[in-house]
Amino acid sequence: MVNAFADPVVVTGEQNELVLANHSAERLFKSGKDDGPGKARAISMNSALFTAGLSTWNLQRASEPTRELTLVDPIEGDELIFEVISTAATNYRVGAKGTVSVLKNVTELRHVTQELSANIQRLESVDQEIRLERDRLDLVLRNVPDPIIVVDNMNEIVSMNAAAERLFKPPRDPLIQSRQAQVATRNDAKFTTFLARLSLDPAPHRSGELRLTDVDTGEDLDMQVTANEVRDPVGARVATVSVMQDVGRLxxxxxxxxxxxxxxxxxxxxxxxxxxxxxxxxxxxxxxxxxxxxxxxxxxxxxxxxxxxxxxxxxxxxxxxxxxxxxxGFYRPVADLAPTDLNALIDEAESLVAKRLRERNVKVEKQLQPDLPKIMASADQIKQVILNLVLNAAEAMPKGGLITVSTESHRDAASGFIRTEAVRMQVADTGPGIAEEYVPHIFEPFFSTKREKGTGLGLWVSLGIAQSHGGRLQVRNRPGGGTVFSMTLPIGGPPADAA
Incomplete structure (x- = not known):
């Protein structure tokens, strides 16, 4: 009957001597006359180990019914691990007592368990490294001054650094939460709409400009947003990381x-x-x-x-x-002349003073001729003239108003230009205008209508720049109120004898 068991079954006597063994047990504990010396030694070692184990287990029978025993495969020489279940038995026919032991081979299970344990330790080590790396990354992100936001495929914010939290996450203080929560909600809505619009662009790296509001001060912030998609190994988009830079401050x-x-x-x-x-x-x-x-x-x-x-x-x-x-010969304004786009200079100048104009409640309307010819000019000097005229117009309207900047191709026979083809830029404001007695002196050095605030040199220098380019700068009052400054510049630059 015991031979029907696949696991080794051993019956031992009172002195732990082998009485009966099934075929599986004989392979471990019983040697034959044809066995080689190596196999014989392995079987002898197994018998000694099993006998010693039984002697020890008999003293602990009540507390540990299942034990573990390491033997040697007599044929392969490999280590074998068994779980041994031993039970006391009595042969009532002859009155003999002994022990019945069943050996369960758990070698593969133990090896798998050990490998699994080692893998778990490695995973725990890797997990610890990942946590440390994540903490380091989080520390870096939280100390980056630019807002960084991570959104999912539904454009829902899933993570942000401290700089972004100041824009999209209102404080917990209920006394100030109401107003700031509204600002943060508006910022969130603007950002979501902005991302939805950007998502129409198939490029993986996209950028654009977005105007948000500072939650604490209520100040407008012009942000340059760069959005980069994060994709998994199969190419599916899993998130979008957006980095914002306050270009308004720049x-x-x-x-x-x-x-x-x-x-x-x-x-x-x-x-x-x-x-x-x-x-x-x-x-x-x-x-x-x-x-x-x-x-x-x-x-x-x-x-x-x-x-x-x-x-x-x-x-x-x-x-x-x-x-x-x-x-x-000391005062000779010299500048490098190059083909210059006057419309582009106006756009650049407007972006530089946009924040100041908003603070003064001044709006700018541009009426620029799309196909305006380029002129031979110093871009830096012409930009200085544009900035000077626009800022002067804004200062003439302390309660706010409208500045209209226009450009057009121009031909003026009375200009005295060798090259009659020219362009004209006009800067008009809706202020009170210039007192008529001041108009003849407006371009004189050290003359200013701003009293102690002005140096009286801005328009004088602007006139000098226009003249050094072979052009002219003029001023007139509008009939309905306000002032118009007109700068006319030849397309080909100043005449050769004026250079």
């Missing part, structure tokens, strides 16, 4: 830089023109002195004791003349 910094450059150029131009004006005024009487000295030198003989003093006077007046010529 434009404000650029505007301040240009304003400082404009102010510096105004000071330099004023210094140069003043020096040139003084040199010109001094040069006229100096030439008269030189002529008089020349006549005296011709009339006084070389042997005359006063001749040497005349020579000194002639030498020094010639030196003064050279210095004055250098001063006259």
């Amino acid at each position: 434009r404000e910094l650029e505007r301040r830089r240009l304003e400082q450059a404009l102010f510096d150029s105004e000071k330099l131009a004023a210094t140069g023109r003043l020096a040139a004006s003084i040199a010109h005024e001094i040069n006229n009487p100096l030439e008269a002195i030189q002529n008089a000295l020349y006549l005296l030198v011709k009339r006084i003989p070389e042997a005359d004791p006063n001749a040497k003093f005349l020579a000194i006077a002639m030498k020094e007046t010639e030196r003064m003349s050279r210095i004055l010529r250098q001063m006259l």
